[in-house]
Amino acid sequence: MKLFMASLATETNSFSPIPTGWSGFREHLYTKEASRGEAGLYAAAVTIWRCRAEERGWDVAEGLSTYAQPAGPTVRHVYETMRDDILTDLRAAMPVDLVLMSMHGAMIAQGYDDCEGDMMARIREIVGPEAKIGLELDPHCHLTEQMLDNATAIICYKEYPHIDVKERAEELFTLCADAAEGNITPVMRDYDCRMLAMYHTPFEPMRSYVDRMSAMEGKDGILSVSLVHGFPWGDSPRVGARTLVITDGDAELAEARAQELGQDLWALRDKLRRFPPMEEGIDRALTVNGAPVVMADFADNAGGGAPSDATFVLRAALDRGLKDIAFGTFWDPVLVGMCIDAGVGAKIAVRIGGKIGPMSGNPVDLTVTVRGIARDAVQHLGSAAMSMGDCVWLESDGLHILVNTRRTQTFHPEAFENTGMDLGAMKYIVVKSSQHFYDGFAPIAAEVIHLATPGAITPDFTIIPFTKRDDSYWPKTENPFN
Template sequence: MTRIAVGGFLHETNTFAPTKATYDDFVHGGGWPSMTTGADVLKVMRDINVGLAGFVGAAEDNGWELVPTIACGASPCAHVTRDAYERIVKVMIDGIAAAGPLDAVYLDLHGAMVTEHLDDGEGELLARVRKAIGRDLPLVASLDLHANVTPEMVAHADALIAYRTYPHVDMADTGRAAARHLALLLKTKQRFARAFRQLPFLIPISWQCTNDEPTRAIYRKLAALESAAVPTLSFAPGFPAADFEHCAPSVFAYGRTQADADAAADAIAALVESHEDDFDGPIYSPDDGVRHAMELSKTATKPIVIADTQDNPGAGGDSDTTGMLRALVRNKASRAAHGVIFDPASARAAHEAGEGAAVTLSLGGKSGIPGDAPYTESFVVEKLSDGKFAAPGPYYGGRDMDMGPSACLRIDDVRVVVSSHKAQLADQAMYRYVGIEPTEQAILVNKSSVHFRADFEPIAAKLLICAAPGAMPADTAALPWTRLRPGIRIKPNGPAFAPPARSRPSSSATG
């Protein structure tokens, strides 16, 4: 029987964000399933929308024996601590080393992990796995669409395969695609030629959405180019908030010949570059966005949904800034709801006060984001929750969520979801679990950039993007870059990056 070691370790790192990812963050998981090890991995990682779950199902269909090591993820934020990285990687490498005879290894990775001691968390992880298994065993990994792919990642893996949707409704599908490619490697016992291209400009995440052009057409063309000669081809628009040399969009192809791989990669790279002008769009200030939403809602029969994009916890924000809440109250919005504000102290105070009580809180604003502060006002506690529920929408895909003690607070005719754990508001259930019916609201403000669209687009009359203070600027040129690849444009048609005279040297891999 074919024996394959599997594992997952996912983190999207915003090096400009205020909070680091500790080991305990991976134990809890945030929007990811809680950390599992050994046989429990195969119990948890099935029938949900994550890469490893898709791979597990496909492996069982193929009759493969799986040797699970560890599976974990944490909400995007600043650097993964050295302690967390080394502890998790040790479990994975030790599990592979102790597995006995293996035929291959599959890993579910993000592709944009930066740690306290490593710029390229996945490149180092793949190098350590390669050292443990030798050069002959196939090593395949699935990646997030926002991966900042590095030459080291490409060098150590036999194939990297990225998601093709944003919102990421195809994470499990990508795991299945990795299984198909691995089956091909095992059957042919041949390696494919690799082509890797890094593109010359950063793409802001708000304009990477695959529901819209130009990205939708790019992925259609990409799928059309796959064939027996080029069995897998990926375009990763990248995560434009990691201050290191290889933060960039990229294309990577695997072909029967080097010419096949090069031709496919060059075609997609040229297509992306031809659309540089199109990776942009309108972004509102908080007040302008709220006022526009209020005007639209006068005739709309569905909610106007606003993305609070700069405090997106899916991009490193702490999900606690108050700019959009202030704008809703200041402009006297009615039938409005905002979620999720991460503030364990306020959630605890609401539980202590009880449903129906009025309580004065300094809500949110604890991240130290310039231009933001706690919002000190009196709120009515409308509903309390223990924070446990299922998120059945297309993004979370039925995942069990644990937001910790939570509350629906009301100020005037504005309701706000307050939680004790943070996760991107990408599912309607993240309102309903505290008693807010999202379809009955005139305005919804979601701390998300794009993932919310998978579940909210069908109920929305209009989608708007607002830029309140937060850790993930909608304009990538606004970030204080110091260590990018010289010459890369820091936004579409923007200025080229030039290293400052005294930038610190790149981190080096250890271990």
């Protein structure tokens, strides 16, 4: 047996003002040897696949692995160059029995609404009808007919936050290897739930829903079950939640179970979590007995394509006179460089945030003291190491602000602690993240409050200005099945 594997991933916010170009991909992960020691979310799958294949004595050919922080549509020639690089290496590796790809599922490039589907179709054209193609996706994807028509098996991470990337990579390898060896015949069917929502899996009702999905697998011919959450800020005709079931050769069973799970999700829609408006959420934080209270600046999440320099919560904290409050991370490479040059202990006048556009709010001018510096800092999402670049901790009269050079959301307390900041001394912590922070911060929090803040990915799914899909989804339409 021979395996070819690669990874090309980003999540596209169609409404972000930040283009996704070469710098976005090359600053995070860009290598053809990711399986030999690279850290990070999108190196995890190829690392596992190499180990599993070599344990079986298979030949392994590895193409490009690359990832860009979510932003606006990828520049056309950048996408085409990376895609063609992977396809050229695949042709050189032929014949292969198995192709495994780690992608995001919500990548949009100029001229391409469905980069993953485009990649699957081109891979299928090269390898022919008999080779097996496996695709691992982030659940915040747009599951398309082109993906389904050309892949042998598609598996999404089950957890949000995404702490099960490695487990799903193992699962996909086993499923596709069994198919390549003739032991099973995977058949996929999906169901359109006609919903746009956030499905936070640590909380009910989603915790029980995901556990039920997992319990179905390996029984009665069901090989895999995935919930596609959809990425609400991607302007795709397929944006929205879908259930996906893979069975062993039984299309009717796959279709029936996908529909059943989709209808069960629809029945839960009014029980899904809703988030208080920013001021209301801050009011609630002030009543909590205990510290720190962790507040999520939902709409300024770089992981959803936001700039990560919005000042709305910072301004509210100043207006309320809050002290012992930490904010992070603000993306500003220029400011970080200035503060590193000034050095720890320096007192300087700075302009915080509000630089990218209206969705960032207005800049805030403060006189700050540089309290800490961390070079080449790293934080973790589960076991995956995520680069932050250089970081500085700035303090202004009880406000503690973390600023960094690589646009990224906040995953873990170590994001702050890298600079020497003591989160145990804080009453409040404001993280620029929608949910991936939860696994790291919940253990230290007296309470976690998701704020429906203004910004690039505000969680009001009735006002997203789609141009490529209709209004037949809840909550935009109360009953889109009519």
